[in-house]
Amino acid sequence: MATARIKDGIARVSTGKMLKRDYVGSLKKTPSSFILLIMQIGKLLLTVASIVLLSDAVVSAQTNKLPEQAEQVMLRATKYMVDEVSTNGGYVWYYMPDLSRRWGEMEAYKSMVWTQDGGTVSVGHTLLDAYRATGNEYFYQAAEKAAAALTWGQSNEGGWNYMIDFAGDKSLKTWYNTIGKNGWRLEEFQHYYGNDTYDDDVSSDAARFLLRMYIEKMDPKYKPALDKAVNFLLKSQYPNGGWPQRYPLKYDFNKTGHPDYSSYHTFNDDVIYENLNFLTQCYLTLGEQRLLDPIHRGMDIYMLTQQGNGAWGQQYNMEMEPAGARTYEPAAYLPRATYGNAMLLLKFYQYTGDRKYIARIPEAINWLEKVRLPASMTQDGKFSHSLFVELGTDKPIFVHRKGSNVTHGYYYVDYNDSKLLAHMQGKGNINVQRLKDEYAKVSALSPDEATKDSPLKPGKFLAEGTPQSYYPLNRNAAPENIVMSDTRVKEIIGSIDSKNRWLVKHVSISNPYSGDGQNKEPVDDYASTNVGDKTDTSPFRDPSEQEYISTPEYIKNMNLLISYIKSTRKQMAVK
DSSP: OHHHHHHHHHHHHHHHHHHHHHHHTTGGGSOHHHHHHHHHHHHHHHHHHHHHHHHHHHHHHHHHHHHHHHHHHHHHHHHHIIIIIOBTTBOOSEEOTTSSOEESSSBOOTTEEEOSTTSHHHHHHHHHHHHHHHOOHHHHHHHHHHHHHHHHHOOSSSOOOSEEETTOHHHHHHHHHTTGGGOTTOGGGSSOOOSEEOGGGHHHHHHHHHHHHHHHHTOGGGHHHHHHHHHHHHHHSOTTSOOOSEESOOOOOOBTTBOOOTTSEEOGGGHHHHHHHHHHHHHHHHOOGGGHHHHHHHHHHHHHTOOTTSOOOSEEOTTSOBOOOSTTSOSOBOHHHHHHHHHHHHHHHHHHOOGGGTTTHHHHHHHHHHTOOOGGGSTTTTOOEESEEOTTTOOEEEEEEESSSTTTOEEEEESOOSSOOSSSOSEEOOOHHHHHHHHHHHHTSOHHHHTTTOSSSOOOOOSSSOHHHHSOOOTTOOOSSOOOOHHHHHHHHHTSOTTSOOEEESOEEEOOOOOSOOOOOOOSTTTTSSOOSTTOOOEEEOOSSOEEEEHHHHHHHHHHHHHHHHHHHHHHHHO
């Protein structure tokens, strides 16, 4: 558009010059007043052209300044988070604007930070991405502070818990015995284990961030903590290739007759895959041969646990039988886990070229077709499958709860699809056709074709630079190919407040701890709510207009601005 305007201005100037030239030859014939008029028109056209060129230059300058403005806003927002919000370089998820209360998945003490996705590790990844996009050392220094918080919170074994309490074990035990114990639906927080967790990618993503910190500048100060984390994954892996949810193994939380599930082989929340994925990333960037056997065993556990009917459960006991976990997670088959594991087996064929990984995928597809919900339960096609399918019968089963609080409330299972849980959807939609299409496409590949991009296949590194700088290691990184409009960037810049915060409403908060639940009535009032009575410390969405400091909002906006800066710099490089 600007080029067209410039050409138009030049055309107008040329026209003015032509007018002057045409009439110069006949000056003697032309009245002097007319000659003056023609000359004034020429000057006017020259002025118009100058204005067009000047305005385009201003617009171009403003456009070129927008990436600088984006970086400055990123810097301001980060300085606020580091200087005012963080605790020793770490973060939770949400804060009151005056920092009087704060939450991770549950309410946190002021001395606590959250390791879990959305907290310290996620911020650390974002800060490293910001450093890579801008080259600004401040972002790297802020990432170092997050890494220091995680290193402080790393256990002697080498892993991490959901949170880190800088006030120490005494404070953390108090939290578990009050706030944690009264989170009705968050049973993983109702007991103090004193060990580490792989749930929600906690330990594997913290380790991945330390891997990034180490290879970013090859700084040896991060190598001891990284080595300890890698060794933690290796020693906690079962011989058959699976991983428990928590390690070192504990068996001391038997809840209402349900055995402690934390030692089970766990697919839930991608425990096994994320560990396998992290070891693969380590193999690519560190090049350690010792990691190959654990990686292959990690892939094999997917075949070992597939049931005779083609399905999978989400965790398995020591006898390799599908097992329950939390009291609202019965021993069952899961269509969601079956779909996800089958898709991963397609990936493993592309890693190895070994067709054993895809041999039984047709059985998984057939089972998924068999256990589709009856039409009466699909809500006009909105859902295709139940979350849980009964062992032995392949019937859909559903979880419900009665009561008001964790002390006197309970969960139970039946075949009724009404009054389902709000915090764990009892039905879902499984795209079986996509699995069929992927299977048809991948299974048609020869082993050589399938493994052409395998991260495990021996071969010379052909990309630019070295593997340490090439492979993307942040699973939530800003997209490389996103196109951000100037208007959207300006909206993000304009939405930061005078204190350099991105405030949001309707976040997850909780009732403050007020003691153990007293109501013993088995009511249905809280059957389909996220939270029970006032003694339930489980999180729920705040419906009010209260604004909060949001770490996820900071991460989201930072990632969008990072994408914009990367794309504009790429465009400038092409020009």
